[in-house]
Amino acid sequence: MGNALSFGTTASESQRVLAGGAVGLAVDPRGTADIVMITVISAVYGLDAVAVGYLLWNRRYPPLRSKSPAIMAGCMAAAVLWFAGDIQ
Helix, strand or coil, rough: CCCCCCCCCCCCHHHHHHHHHCCCCCCCCCCCHHHHHHHHHHHHHHHHHHHHHHHHHHHHHHHCCCCCCHHHHHHHHHHHHHHHHHCC
């Protein structure tokens, strides 16, 4: 019963659904839509990380300096941690 995601329904995923049904929980199997969603959101976070890197690299430039680069980097780190905790 690992946390591995695949594009098909694995045996461990079927066991997870059956175990949930045994205790009265309705558990949906993880499938293709879940992997696509995680991949797309991860790509967006990657692009955001590049933007935050650019912001921190050029933090002395006045228009970017007014955006509080340290706070923006902290917000980005918090969002990534939130996302990682949400997919668990």
